[in-house]
Amino acid sequence: MLTMDQIYSIKKMRNEEGYSLNKIVTETGYDWRTVRKYADHDVLPKEKNSRKRGMMYTKGFEGQTYGEIVDHLLFEDSKEKKKDRRLNKGIHRILKEQYEFKGSYRLVCQYIKDTHNEVKEYKQYERLEHPPGEGQLDFGNYRVSYKGKIKNIKLLVLTFPYSNRAFAVALPRENKECFLSGLKFLFKLAEGVPKALRIDNLAAAVVQSRGRGKEAIFTDDFNQFAAHYRFEPIARNPFSGHEKGSVENKVGYIRYNFFDDIPEFLSYTPFNDWLNQKLEEDSARIHYQENFLISELWEEERTQLLALPETAYPVFKYKEVKTNKYGEIRLDDQSIHIPRIGRNRKVILQVFWDRFRCVDRIGEVIYEGPSSLYRRISGNRLDRSFQNLSSKAKINYPF
Structure with missing residues (x-):
């Protein structure tokens, strides 16, 4: 089986260089059927089917x-x-x-x-020059007002330096699930995918930073995501902030222009709608270097974007956890009560950016609820007494 770097190389030769399958076979030495499989078909993570038989x-x-x-x-x-x-x-x-x-x-x-064998008893306890179509990406920290209290949120900001057009999405954290889900949302807002995406050394995307004669190494998940959406990921050189000056300036611009008065936060969906409406209105001004409106330059640049794939990339991860004596699991440094599971039980979690599923030993979903990070800021916290009566949480999914 090929690594994600090898798969990405095959897709790049096929889609960007226009190589035929036979030429890719000659260049790489891989089997023709292997090349055809990865060159012309999507490579997506599959959900596990752990249903047992017997x-x-x-x-x-x-x-x-x-x-x-x-x-x-x-x-x-x-x-x-x-x-x-x-x-x-x-x-x-x-x-x-x-x-x-x-x-x-x-x-x-x-x-x-x-x-x-792990269930002991039933008792539970309660508790540069920038070509058109190239993007830059970075996170920024912002403060919002939620129910009269100041809360911190993350904004994932995508800029297109050629036109200076920007899009942003609010997220609870910078982990892999939030990062890739945020990218999907940004691509949908832009109605296309940048040909190249320049990023900082984000832990959710980069295993080894570029520097001292070494090239950056991206995570397999990020390489797989990039191969599916067909963009080229570029890691910034160390001590070269100018390489992503556009997005760093935009992160500050958003803070000083839209967050000077701390905005009210109700939930992610209306907040993201409000923020991107502000950015769209802001594009009606003159570009800082060109004598054209940002919106006019964006109309020109958007024709250079790659088309969105027909199938959206599913973003999740599996992890095995064990309930404590209170019938709780630990997720994102928070305790979450799982009804009717018992204490000291191993369960499989399927974790998304905003929610998780608890799966039993035969693959059935026995509980679904919002992640602790999502609940902490959006207020989607379930009352414990209600949790003991209901095995599922009702959630509104932003994406």
């Missing part, structure tokens, strides 16, 4: 799987004193006599060992 996961009595029946028996037993709980033999006998189970005693023991 007799314990076969539906039997009243549409329940035998595993679910065992889960229920163990759940009921967890409320009893240890000496009053059923042994594995007793559970196997109940399955055979009451549910027509044909499997072996050993199969039942293995299922219990694999899925319930």
Whole structure:
């Protein structure tokens, strides 16, 4: 399997240099079918399908799987004193006599060992010269007023130095999920993708900074994202702030012109609408060097942008976590209560920029809610008593 750097190189030769498949094979030495696969097809991350198969996961009595029946028996037993709980033999006998189970005693023991060995009890606790079509990107820190209190948010700012047009999106943090989701939103606002994107040494995109004779190394996720949207990522040279002076100036311009009076923040969607309306109105002024309106130069420059792909890039990550004695998980340095999971249980999280899903051992979504960072600023925090009654949080998705 090829690395993301190799895949990006193949796509660049195909889409930018116009190489035929045979010429790419000659240049790289890769198999023709491999080259065709990566040159002409999207390379997207796939969501895992971890649904298990076997007799314990076969539906039997009243549409329940035998595993679910065992889960229920163990759940009921967890409320009893240890000496009053059923042994594995007793559970196997109940399955055979009451549910027509044909499997072996050993199969039942293995299922219990694999899925319930960490559940101890039920009790839970509450708690330069710039060609048209080239972009520059950077984060900035800004203050907003939320329910009478001053809060800090991040703005991901995209500028096009040729026209001085800018777009921005408010985000809770600078991690990979926020960064790539923010880029998707900015490309959608611009109705196109820059041919090249110059960035600072952002931790969400860069593994090794450029300098001392070494080239920058981008993360696999960022390389895959860039290959899908077909732009060329360029890392800024050290001690060369002028290489992205356009976006650094724009970060300050936004602060001094739109945040001089601290704006009111209700949630991300209306705030981003307000901010980009301000930037669109601002484009009706004369360019600082050219005798044209920014909006006029932008109309010229936007024709040089790459088309948005038909399929949007899905941004998420999987991570395994363990509930504590309060039935909580730790996510983004915050504790989040997960209803009806039990304490000291391992669960799989699928984490997006603004929400997460909690997936059980057979791949079913058992809880979905807003991330702690998203709730902290947007106020989408669920009451604990309501959480204990409902297994899902209702969320409005900005993107």
